[in-house]
Amino acid sequence: MPRDAPARGFPSREFASRTAKAQALMAKQGWAGLLLMSEPDVRYFSGFQTLFWQSPTRPWFLFLPLSGKPIAIIPEIGASLMRQTWLEDIRTWSAPAPHDDGISLLSQLLGPLAKDKARIGVMKGHETHLRMPLGDWERLIGALPDLQIADATGLVQGLRMVKSSAEIDKLRHICAIGSATFASVPEIVAEGMPLDEVFRTFRREALANGADDAPYLVGAAGQGGYTDVISPPSQRPLQRGDVMMLDTGCTWDGYFCDFDRNWAIGQADDRAKRVYDTLWRATEAGLAAAKPGNTTRNLFDAMSAVIAEIDTSGGDIGRLGHGLGMQLTEQPSHAAFDTTVLQENMVLTLEPSLSYGNGLMMVHEEDIVVGKTGAELLTERAAPELPVI
Amino acid sequence: MPRDAPARGFPSREFASRTAKAQALMAKQGWAGLLLMSEPDVRYFSGFQTLFWQSPTRPWFLFLPLSGKPIAIIPEIGASLMRQTWLEDIRTWSAPAPHDDGISLLSQLLGPLAKDKARIGVMKGHETHLRMPLGDWERLIGALPDLQIADATGLVQGLRMVKSSAEIDKLRHICAIGSATFASVPEIVAEGMPLDEVFRTFRREALANGADDAPYLVGAAGQGGYTDVISPPSQRPLQRGDVMMLDTGCTWDGYFCDFDRNWAIGQADDRAKRVYDTLWRATEAGLAAAKPGNTTRNLFDAMSAVIAEIDTSGGDIGRLGHGLGMQLTEQPSHAAFDTTVLQENMVLTLEPSLSYGNGLMMVHEEDIVVGKTGAELLTERAAPELPVI
Numbered sequence: 161m162p163r164d165a166p167a168r169g170f171p172s173r174e175f176a177s178r179t180a181k182a183q184a185l186m187a188k189q190g191w192a193g194l195l196l197m198s199e200p201d202v203r204y205f206s207g208f209q210t211l212f213w214q215s216p217t218r219p220w221f222l223f224l225p226l227s228g229k230p231i232a233i234i235p236e237i238g239a240s241l242m243r244q245t246w247l248e249d250i251r252t253w254s255a256p257a258p259h260d261d262g263i264s265l266l267s268q269l270l271g272p273l274a275k276d277k278a279r280i281g282v283m284k285g286h287e288t289h290l291r292m293p294l295g296d297w298e299r300l301i302g303a304l305p306d307l308q309i310a311d312a313t314g315l316v317q318g319l320r321m322v323k324s325s326a327e328i329d330k331l332r333h334i335c336a337i338g339s340a341t342f343a344s345v346p347e348i349v350a351e352g353m354p355l356d357e358v359f360r361t362f363r364r365e366a367l368a369n370g371a372d373d374a375p376y377l378v379g380a381a382g383q384g385g386y387t388d389v390i391s392p393p394s395q396r397p398l399q400r401g402d403v404m405m406l407d408t409g410c411t412w413d414g415y416f417c418d419f420d421r422n423w424a425i426g427q428a429d430d431r432a433k434r435v436y437d438t439l440w441r442a443t444e445a446g447l448a449a450a451k452p453g454n455t456t457r458n459l460f461d462a463m464s465a466v467i468a469e470i471d472t473s474g475g476d477i478g479r480l481g482h483g484l485g486m487q488l489t490e491q492p493s494h495a496a497f498d499t500t501v502l503q504e505n506m507v508l509t510l511e512p513s514l515s516y517g518n519g520l521m522m523v524h525e526e527d528i529v530v531g532k533t534g535a536e537l538l539t540e541r542a543a544p545e546l547p548v549i
Numbered sequence: 550m551p552r553d554a555p556a557r558g559f560p561s562r563e564f565a566s567r568t569a570k571a572q573a574l575m576a577k578q579g580w581a582g583l584l585l586m587s588e589p590d591v592r593y594f595s596g597f598q599t600l601f602w603q604s605p606t607r608p609w610f611l612f613l614p615l616s617g618k619p620i621a622i623i624p625e626i627g628a629s630l631m632r633q634t635w636l637e638d639i640r641t642w643s644a645p646a647p648h649d650d651g652i653s654l655l656s657q658l659l660g661p662l663a664k665d666k667a668r669i670g671v672m673k674g675h676e677t678h679l680r681m682p683l684g685d686w687e688r689l690i691g692a693l694p695d696l697q698i699a700d701a702t703g704l705v706q707g708l709r710m711v712k713s714s715a716e717i718d719k720l721r722h723i724c725a726i727g728s729a730t731f732a733s734v735p736e737i738v739a740e741g742m743p744l745d746e747v748f749r750t751f752r753r754e755a756l757a758n759g760a761d762d763a764p765y766l767v768g769a770a771g772q773g774g775y776t777d778v779i780s781p782p783s784q785r786p787l788q789r790g791d792v793m794m795l796d797t798g799c800t801w802d803g804y805f806c807d808f809d810r811n812w813a814i815g816q817a818d819d820r821a822k823r824v825y826d827t828l829w830r831a832t833e834a835g836l837a838a839a840k841p842g843n844t845t846r847n848l849f850d851a852m853s854a855v856i857a858e859i860d861t862s863g864g865d866i867g868r869l870g871h872g873l874g875m876q877l878t879e880q881p882s883h884a885a886f887d888t889t890v891l892q893e894n895m896v897l898t899l900e901p902s903l904s905y906g907n908g909l910m911m912v913h914e915e916d917i918v919v920g921k922t923g924a925e926l927l928t929e930r931a932a933p934e935l936p937v938i
Contacts, residue, residue: 168784209781210767210779210780210781211764211765211766211767211779211781212767212779214764214765214798214876214877215876215877215878216676216677216678216876216878217675217676217871217878217882218867235867236867237778237779237867238779240776240777240908241777241779241780254867255867256675256676256867256868256882256884257867257886258674258675258886259886261675282683283683284682284683284684284687285647285682285684286606286645286647286650286682287605287606287645287682288605288682288683289605289678289679289680289681289682289683290678290679290683290686291678292678293673293674293675293676293677293678293702294671294672294673294677294678294679294686295673295674295700297679297683298673311684313682356761359761360756360757360761363756363762364753364756364757367749367752367753367756368749368753372745372748372749372781373752373763373764373766374762375600375603375762375764376600376603377600377762378599378600378601387629388629388630389626390599390600390601390626390627390630391599391630392598392599392600392761395557409603478607478624478625478626478643478644478645478646479645482606487603487604487605488603488604489604489605489606493606493645495645497646497647497648519629
């Protein structure tokens with residue numbers, strides 16, 4: 161079990177710093193505020209952390225004014241927890257209230273801004289969702305026709321992409337827990353074990369190693385390889401000649417690891433070994449390219465060049481890795497369409513994948529932090545040859 | 550460990566029946582189709598089940614035409630899994646593609662309907678979110694100005710509220726797993742154990758008892774009672790005189806239990822005992838009222854009448870229970886604003902709560918299925934007196 165867990169939570173100055181950075185960017189854009197409503201966005205600026213978001217019933221809102229602390233507009237059931245954060249202005253209603261789930265409170269807050277024909281930022285772009293009823297959104301905006309809405313996706317995701325040292329400590333810790341759990345797989349998994357039992361055993365081991373939870377676990381196993389990388393487990397027992405892949409997002413204090421490992425059961429055939437080796441070297445190429453100044457497209461190109469030894473399709477998975485932090489996947493994407501410039505303290509996954517044979521595929525994944533001069537692995541590097549259990 | 554797990558998945562006729570019911574209701578409304586995009590809604594009509602939804606990157610769409618099978622418009626990474634469902638028409642694109650994440654494919658599908666000035670249903674109401682970028686939604690609708698959009702919330706939630714016997718079997722199974730896990734708490738938890746360790750131990754026990762996962766676990770412990778019911782765990786060790794509450798949503802084959810239990814550590818004070826007894830009797834009143842023909846407001850009133858012995862605030866939690874199924878919380882709500890008529894095979898939680906003393910609160914929760922003549926418990930009924938560990 162990894163030792164020396166970092167402190168939970170963040171000091172208030174961390175939230176003050178995030179807020180000040182957002183406000184400086186808002187001022188540059190000429191925006192009067194930022195209206196946020198997704199779990200990670202609300203948590204990023206407030207520190208409000210609860211699994212209660214799993215209930216779709218209640219919307220939660222955070223408003224960042226141009227100066228001062230964020231304002232929470234939330235269901236009363238969350239007031240006690242929100243009062244433990246650095247926020248001071250917490251406005252609540254008794255939710256659920258289908259006919260007015262925070263809309264009056266939002267209208268009161270935004271009304272003066274609308275009167276001034278001000279502009280506010282809202283998350284409208286790639287990788288975002290509207291975490292409130294669309295009908296309520298239409299009602300709110302309809303009642304404030306003079307309020308201008310700008311897309312805040314780039315601003316917020318741009319901030320969240322570059323991690324603080326406290327965030328990196330949490331990510332390093334959960335990656336170490338994930339690595340310890342993968343390292344124990346040869347001891348806890350064996351030929352004959354049904355795949356759903358492998359999943360259950362893996363989750364219990366991750367918890368024993370100190371994970372708060374292992375909410376994301378997908379994987380597959382099949383003779384000579386697998387055909388799918390997002391499935392829940394079958395009940396099929398592992399067989400000699402299978403290639404098994406497990407891909408997990410474990411969490412610690414609200415931060416994710418996201419990486420996978422492959423194993424052969426009993427024996428590995430030459431094709432699987434060759435594909436594994438190619439992906440391992442593709443990751444090496446990604447590691448070499450992951451330095452400040454390069455772009456995510458450079459990362460994509462570096463890994464693609466190695467993958468092309470076997471597979472020139474370009475990959476229907478659409479990208480070869482992504483940002484990592486409070487969500488299993490975050491911006492940016494290592495893809496031909498993404499030209500984000502890598503900066504120190506970005507935390508990323510490198511996730512080369514390829515298709516081979518008749519519909520088989522293999523994926524590799526590591527988690528890294530971009531350092532001053534190059535990549536630092538947060539995960540214990542996968543073995544250079546396909547391990548056999 | 551509960552035995553006799555039901556079969557995983559559903560036969561195709563279950564999805565055909567759900568689809569036919571929706572189509573009959575759509576025809577009555579004069580709608581030409583239904584566009585769905587949330588995990589449970591897509592899964593309900595297709596059987597498509599994956600944890601990959603935890604990544605916010607890619608949108609997923611399902612279109613129910615007025616007749617025939619649903620049409621999937623999804624990222625290529627999900628095609629292999631979607632082909633295992635009963636669907637036939639699966640249209641994919643290589644996602645992520647920020648400049649066109651399924652919007653062209655949706656436009657092609659909906660274009661002919663827009664030309665006919667047809668009306669389609671979209672989830673816009675209470676307890677729904679728009680699980681695609683708001684900007685993409687605006688772009689799609691802007692390009693199809695003649696397409697009429699109706700709110701499908703009542704139609705879809707109305708169907709999902711009443712469970713099939715196969716769904717009830719799954720819910721009964723996960724509730725039994727939850728009950729077995731709560732039953733073991735006195736053996737695995739003791740004075741001095743930090744609350745976060747209690748959580749970790751509970752999750753491992755739920756997995757050992759057969760849960761696929763325990764994604765939702767909240768709770769609290771404090772001297773004479775607790776002040777918050779949605780927090781992550783503190784690291785404070787349990788102390789003699791604490792009242793501890795754990796509230797869990799465990800999952801099996803995509804279905805949730807959602808209930809809680811309370812314990813006193815070492816000793817229980819009279820006030821906590823009295824509050825516990827009141828909530829236990831409030832649940833009894835709920836059980837007696839949970840029969841076909843009564844409304845959810847009747848359930849709320851029945852439980853509120855007992856709660857009022859101690860607390861007449863009406864409850865800032867906003868409701869005293871809710872629907873249960875593929876999500877931790879579903880429609881309807883046991884609240885003064887909700888007059889849903891109870892029907893046979895609705896699965897519900899009864900969740901009376903009250904505030905007492907100086908900011909303390911207590912919650913109780915059971916899961917039931919509404920039978921022909923009354924409630925059947927899916928959970929093993931909580932002890933009538935506050936158990937002492």
